Every structure is written in structure tokens, then in C-alpha cells.
Amino acid sequence: MLLDGKYVSEKLKEEITAEAAAVLATTGRQPHLAAILVGHDGGSETYVASKMKNCEKVGFKSTLVRYDESVSETELLAKIEEINRDPYVDGLIVQLPLPKHIDPEKVTATIDHHKDVDGFHPVNLGRMMRNLPCFIPATPYGILLLLEEYKIETSGKHCVVVGRSNIVGSPMSILMARNAYPGNCTVTLTHSRTKNLDDVVRSADIIIAAIGKKNFITAGMVKEGAVVIDVGINRETSAATKSGYKLYGDVDFEAVAPKCAYITPVPGGVGLMTIIGLLKNTLASAKKEIY
Ligand code: GUN
Numbered sequence: 001m002l003l004d005g006k007y008v009s010e011k012l013k014e015e016i017t018a019e020a021a022a023v024l025a026t027t028g029r030q031p032h033l034a035a036i037l038v039g040h041d042g043g044s045e046t047y048v049a050s051k052m053k054n055c056e057k058v059g060f061k062s063t064l065v066r067y068d069e070s071v072s073e074t075e076l077l078a079k080i081e082e083i084n085r086d087p088y089v090d091g092l093i094v095q096l097p098l099p100k101h102i103d104p105e106k107v108t109a110t111i112d113h114h115k116d117v118d119g120f121h122p123v124n125l126g127r128m129m130r131n132l133p134c135f136i137p138a139t140p141y142g143i144l145l146l147l148e149e150y151k152i153e154t155s156g157k158h159c160v161v162v163g164r165s166n167i168v169g170s171p172m173s174i175l176m177a178r179n180a181y182p183g184n185c186t187v188t189l190t191h192s193r194t195k196n197l198d199d200v201v202r203s204a205d206i207i208i209a210a211i212g213k214k215n216f217i218t219a220g221m222v223k224e225g226a227v228v229i230d231v232g233i234n235r236e237t238s239a240a241t242k243s244g245y246k247l248y249g250d251v252d253f254e255a256v257a258p259k260c261a262y263i264t265p266v267p268g269g270v271g272l273m274t275i276i277g278l279l280k281n282t283l284a285s286a287k288k289e290i291y
Contacts, residue, residue, distance in 0.1 A: 001150075003229070003264045005142075008149045009272040013058055016279050020059040023286050031286035032061040033091045033117065033278070034083050038076065038102070039069030042245075043235060044095045051093075054275045060282060063089070069099045076102060077110050084112040091117030091282040096167070114291045117281035120166065128171065131178050133290045135281045140172045142273025143208065143229055145280075147182040152206075152227055152262065159185035160204035162197075162217070162250070168210040168231050176206070197221075209250035219255035228256060228263040231270050 024030050033055050037048045048064065055062035065079060076094075083092050092115045094107050108116075113123035119135035127134035136144070147154060159176045163169035173189040176182070190200055201207060201221040209217045210231035222228060232250030240246070249266030257263050264270050284290050 001262050003146050003150055003262050003269060005146065005264060005269040005272040008146055009276050011149075012145065012276045013054070013279070016276075016283055017058045019283055019287075023283070024059065027286075029088065029286075030059055030061040031091075031282050032063070032089050033093070033282045034063040034065065034086075034089045036065045036067070036076070036079065036083075036092075036094045038067045038071055038095070038098055041097065043233070044097070048095050051275060051278060054279060055282075058279055060279070071102075073102045073106065076107065080107065080110045084110075084115065089115065090285040091115055091278075093118045093278070115285060117278060117285055119171070119281065125171070129174060131180065135284070135290060136175065136277065137167060137171045138277035138281065139168045139210075139231060139270065139274045140175050141277030141280065142275070143172065143231070143270060144175060144182050145276060146229075146264070146270070146273050147227075150262065152182065154182040154206065155184040157185050157205035158188070158203060159206040159208065160188045160190060160201050161208045161210065162190050162201065163210035163212065163231075164189055164191040165210060169208075172208055172210065176208070207251075211250050213250055214248040215250070215252040217251040217256060219252065219259055222256050222259050224259055226260045228260045229270060230264050230266050232266060233271055 020031050035048055035051060037044060052062045052064055083089050092111055096104060098104050108120045111121055113121040116124050117135055119137040124134045128136060161169050161173045173187045176185040177187040188200055190197055198221050202223055204226055206227045208229045212232060214234040228251055230249035230251040234248040235245045238246040247267050
């Protein structure tokens with residue numbers, strides 16, 4: 001069965017739209033997301049444009065601040081501090097990756113954690129570890145919402161996360177092990193140094209593939225009846241498509257799909273849910289539900 005990110009994200013956007021209208025009615029303000037984009041990375045341009053467009057769709061205000069990739073770290077940090085102080089901004093994200101001369105750790109830690117709707121700030125990550133109210137990173141949050149929507153049983157299952165990035169793999173492993181639903185899994189976090197990766201993945205009831213390599217997860221690595229979540233968005237140039245590129249997941253979908261109970265497609269799966277995670281965090285900030 002397909003875990004249909006398109007269907008679920010459209011349904012959740014309707015709910016978010018209604019809640020944004022209620023915020024406007026009670027406070028006189030729309031939820032407001034500000035994004036900072038440095039440089040012209042193709043993927044980042046696409047993601048930020050989609051974030052802004054979706055804000056508009058659900059009735060949020062959005063502000064995009066753009067810098068050339070030559071911007072200094074000092075100037076960027078000063079802009080973050082200015083937005084931190086702006087009482088009319090509920091959420092602030094700085095799109096990653098950043099140019100080499102800018103320290104992403106400094107950027108992340110400078111964002112006011114009360115507005116950190118990406119959930120990357122150490123305070124939010126620490127609170128997540130303790131199962132306290134916090135902003136959960138958008139992609140892991142979107143995956144939780146998808147598992148919840150399809151009422152997928154997670155308690156006691158073996159969840160294998162492939163990839164230990166700060167944005168997806170590491171937080172996902174924490175979330176799947178939490179005493180919560182979705183959660184209560186026995187989690188294995190795998191990475192480039194993992195020995196016998198094929199055997200480890202084959203023992204998974206739930207596979208979360210976030211490694212950034214096209215078709216990395218093959219049919220031979222997947223147990224019959226597993227749940228497969230594909231976080232990969234691997235872009236390859238293609239003359240055959242209107243956009244000029246084609247997207248591939250980290251999972252060899254054609255070969256894996258017949259073996260598993262549930263699988264997310266790429267595109268149309270996790271990518272769309274990431275936006276929902278971000279919108280829900282921004283809404284929660286506007287409603288002061290977390291802090
Ligand atoms: N780059 C890739 N994913 C993300 C994300 O979720 N947030 C930000 N800010 N940058 C990203």
C-alpha cells in the first residue's frame with residue numbers, strides 16, 4: 001500500500017488553513033514564516049519556493065530574505081537577530097546548506113529557539129530528547145504524521161534508520177524510540193561505517209532511508225511485509241522532463257514495492273510531508289502552543 005504524501009498533505013493543509021483563519025480572527029494576524037536563502041543552489045531554490053507558496057495556500061504570511069553567496073557571516077547573523085526581535089514573525093528558517101565561510105552551527109544557535117520552526121536549535125533538540133514540548137524537525141515530523149495517518153503500528157517494532165544526518169536520520173532515531181505514538185520502537189541508527197548493513201536493514205520492520213543515494217535500498221535488503229519510508233530526493237538532470245531534472249528516492253521503488261506492506265513514493269511521499277511539518281510548527285508558534 002502506498003503511503004500517499006500528496007493525499008495526506010492536501011488533507012492536513014485544509015486543517016491548517018482553517019486553523020490559520022482562526023488565528024487571524026482572534027489575533028488580527030496571520031501566522032508568519034520568514035525564510036533566509038543564501039546563494040542559488042538548485043535544490044534550495046526549489047524547496048524555499050515551495051515553502052513560500054504553501055504558506056500562501058494555507059493563509060500564512062511569508063517573507064523571503066535573499067543573499068548572494070558572498071554575504072558575510074556577520075551580516076547574516078545580524079539579520080537573524082533582527083528577525084528574532086520582530087514580534088510579527090512567528091517562525092524563522094535559514095535554508096541549508098550554507099556557503100563554506102558561514103558556520104551552520106552559529107547560524108542555528110543564533111535563531112531564537114522560540115521561533116526555530118525547523119527544530120534544529122540545541123534547545124529544541126534537547127527538549128525533544130526529553131519528550132518535552134518542542135519544535136520537531138520538519139522532515140521527521142512529516143514522517144510521524146504520515147505513520148499516524150495510516151495508523152501504522154510502531155510499538156515494539158525494529159526500526160532501522162539509514163543515515164545519521166542532523167536534519168533527518170539522527171532526530172528520526174530519537175523520535176522512533178520515544179515513549180509515544182508513533183514511537184516505542186527498538187531503533188538501529190546505521191551509517192557509512194555500519195558493518196553488514198544489508199543484514200541489519202533486512203531485520204527491520206520499519207526502514208527509514210535517509211542516505212541521499214539513488215536506489216541505495218534494494219529488494220534483497222527488505223524483509224517481506226516491511227514498512228519503507230523513503231526520504232531521498234536525488235536530482236538528476238533529464239531532457240525528458242519539463243523541469244529539466246528527475247527525482248529519485250533512496251529506495252529502488254519498482255523492486256522493493258512488491259515486497260513491503262507500505263511504501264512512500266518519490267516524488268509524492270515524504271517531501272510533501274516536510275512542508276506540512278514546517279507549516280504545523282509555524283502554526284503552533286503563532287498559537288503559542290509550545291512556548
Ligand atoms: N535543507 C534540507 N532540508 C532542510 C530543512 O528542513 N530546513 C532547512 N532550513 N534547510 C534544509
